[in-house]
Amino acid sequence: MPISSDKVQVLCGCNDLDAMTAQCALPPFSKVVCEFFSALSAEIMKHPEAKQYPDVVTFGFFCRRGNIQRLKDEYSDKISNRLGRGVSFHIAPSNVPINFAYSLAAALLAGNSCIVRASSKGFRQIGLVCECIQNTISLVEFREIASRISVICYERSREINDRLSALADVRIIWGGDATVTELRSSPLSPRAVDIAFADRYSLAVMDARAVIDTADLKRLAQDFYNDTYLYDQNACSSPRLVYWLGDNEDTASAAELFWEAVHKEAAARYHIEPVVAVDKYTEACRMAIEHNADIRSGKDNLISRIVVDSLSADLPDHRCAGGSFIEYHSSSLDALKTIVTKKYQTLSYFGVDRQTLMQFVVGNGLSGIDRIVPIGKTADFSLVWDGYDLIMQMSRVIGF
Amino acid sequence: MVDYGEILNIPPYSMQREEKHSFLTDILKELSLFHYDNCPEYKRVIDGLGVKLSDITSFCDIPFLPVRLFKEYDLRSVGGENITKTMTSSGTTGQQVSRIYLDKETSANQTKALTKIVGSYIGSTRLPMIILDTSAVVKDRKMFSARGAGILGFQMFGRDKIYALDEAMKLDIEGLSAFLEKHSGEKILLFGFTFMIWQHFYEELKKSGYRPDLSNGILIHGGGWKKLADKKVSQEEFKCLLNEVCGIQQVYDYYGMVEQTGTIYMECECGHLHASIFSDVIVRRPHDFSVCGYGEKGLVEVVSILPASYPGHALLTEDEGVILGEDDCPCGRKGKYFSILGRIKNAEIRGCSDTYADKFR
Structure with a gap:
């Protein structure tokens, strides 16, 4: 079933819901995912418009090989018995253009497929990063990633929220109290979990x-x-x-x-x-x-x-x-x-x-x-955010 | 306090720029000082801004309150025992409404000012009147909504009044034709809210094929253009199409708000809104609230000499507008003339018929 419709626009990635849900989960920081981010970083850094947007450059920098490796190292003793939960559904905030990309990165690193609703305010940063994602997943070595990413946008719709929430294994709600309340009226499947970011x-x-x-x-x-x-x-x-x-x-x-x-x-x-x-x-x-x-x-x-x-x-x-x-x-x-x-x-x-x-x-x-950072660093993304360890929350642990 | 008795007898469009400026500055400064002494919230805003009211030399320098504050606080400068009427703005369900507290004198002055302003357009004799609305709006007399207040305010210009719409907002064609027969050949006053006139009068007439003869009619309407702008109906078309279905020739829009009832801004024969001497419009640049030049779009501030029981004499609205000129409108009226460009983007929906119009989305 296609994700796009007269109400949903696919900005980049997969347009096939069945293909997305059919993906098997990956372990956190899997090789292919880490490689993907390294390639994405290069793609972003060479994009002619990237320099105009400090937030895009910062994201490109976040994705670079060295940083992903550093993050992986921090988790090395905690993830050997973990797998992604499955399909993640993200509601990115409408006011911070680049947030959707970090949310996607955290979920993908944790081993999940990602359906990400980005802001529909038409920020250029979103289009730019989506172009880079599209170029990267088009490479043959990332074919496996191509059906794990779908960045979409749609005007507020209970119906679409319902449909995507129902198939999500983990739902990440940014945007504050009102958005959290709105999304909570769309039920998740019984085993699924919510990560909700309230007003702070x-x-x-x-x-x-x-x-x-x-x-x-x-x-x-x-x-x-x-x-x-x-x-x-x-x-x-x-x-x-x-x-x-x-x-x-x-x-x-x-x-x-x-x-x-x-x-x-x-x-x-x-x-x-x-x-x-x-x-x-x-x-x-x-x-x-x-x-x-x-x-x-x-x-x-x-x-x-x-x-x-x-x-x-x-x-x-x-x-x-x-x-x-x-x-x-x-x-x-x-x-x-x-x-x-x-x-x-x-x-x-x-x-x-x-x-x-x-x-x-x-x-x-x-x-x-929950955070103490120097001025200038408040928006720096971290895998521990707002009291949640996103890698841990978005993966399941296999007891043995 | 301000001697309204005398002031309200001055012809409403009679003062040139300089004279009006010092006239308004005197009264508005006095009102500011009064509210400062009598409304604690107002005092705290003035003190917070660090403004010394006694130093003010132009009414443009009097601090303005954002209209939204009237939704959040009970702002008044007289004791509760003196409040005779509380007016509320229209609001959709869940929206907060403004509460405007009136004492006997302020309320009476509103009526007088309105009489002077509208009287200068339609004359001083009462006319047979058709209210293009339903009587249901004014049934609850304890709380005056903006729509009800508008109707009640304008009723005093009419005699032998009928409501053209029944309680289900259906056009009462029978009642209308009987009324017109009875008053054939007479000048007739019509009043209503812009969107409602469009939806329930114009559209219905067009559908029904009934063509009343209102060539002797004078229509005064207000409440905002937002919904009609959405429907791509311009002011010109509005007049023109109404003329087609009922022959009406004199159609006047007005701009006003419940926070400054009485001092409305009537449209003239040239299609410009006019400030009377009882009030004024200042258009400000959003970037720094400095005063815009003629022809420059900005945020609309309204000042009025009437608000004595509540600190609403200088208000920053959420509308955008443009001053077209001053003292030199071809219609001959002195004072500023301007047009309103609509509500600022993302602002809460205010106004009378706009609220009702939401149901038709």
């Missing part, structure tokens, strides 16, 4: 002194831009709260330097939609009404700074995309103890010792914060 909240911790002293403010601003504006500040790992460590005076000067540098990046690269400008302004008003926040309007609407003098537990409810930042400053991290809940995911940092941060999270038994 992320923050950045910056040492004010370190920002003042840094020799490469531009680099910091670029890294921060890549964590936020690059994905409309809509990725779960994008910081929404900026937590300054420092006294009044240092924070004031550091913030001024920092935001001016970020503004330079944003002014050159970010286009703000009218609806986003209204959303950000509305959010700033809400924060003023509910938390007496100070609204620092800059020379334009690119950066919305909302400064608070205490942190409230409802911050994760105040999520606004497109460059809206809550700012707080303190001489210690202590204020985080009372507000961090399971909703908190990524803590990114600059000028702060990572061991100290880890010690803070573990020592205080915080119920949230």
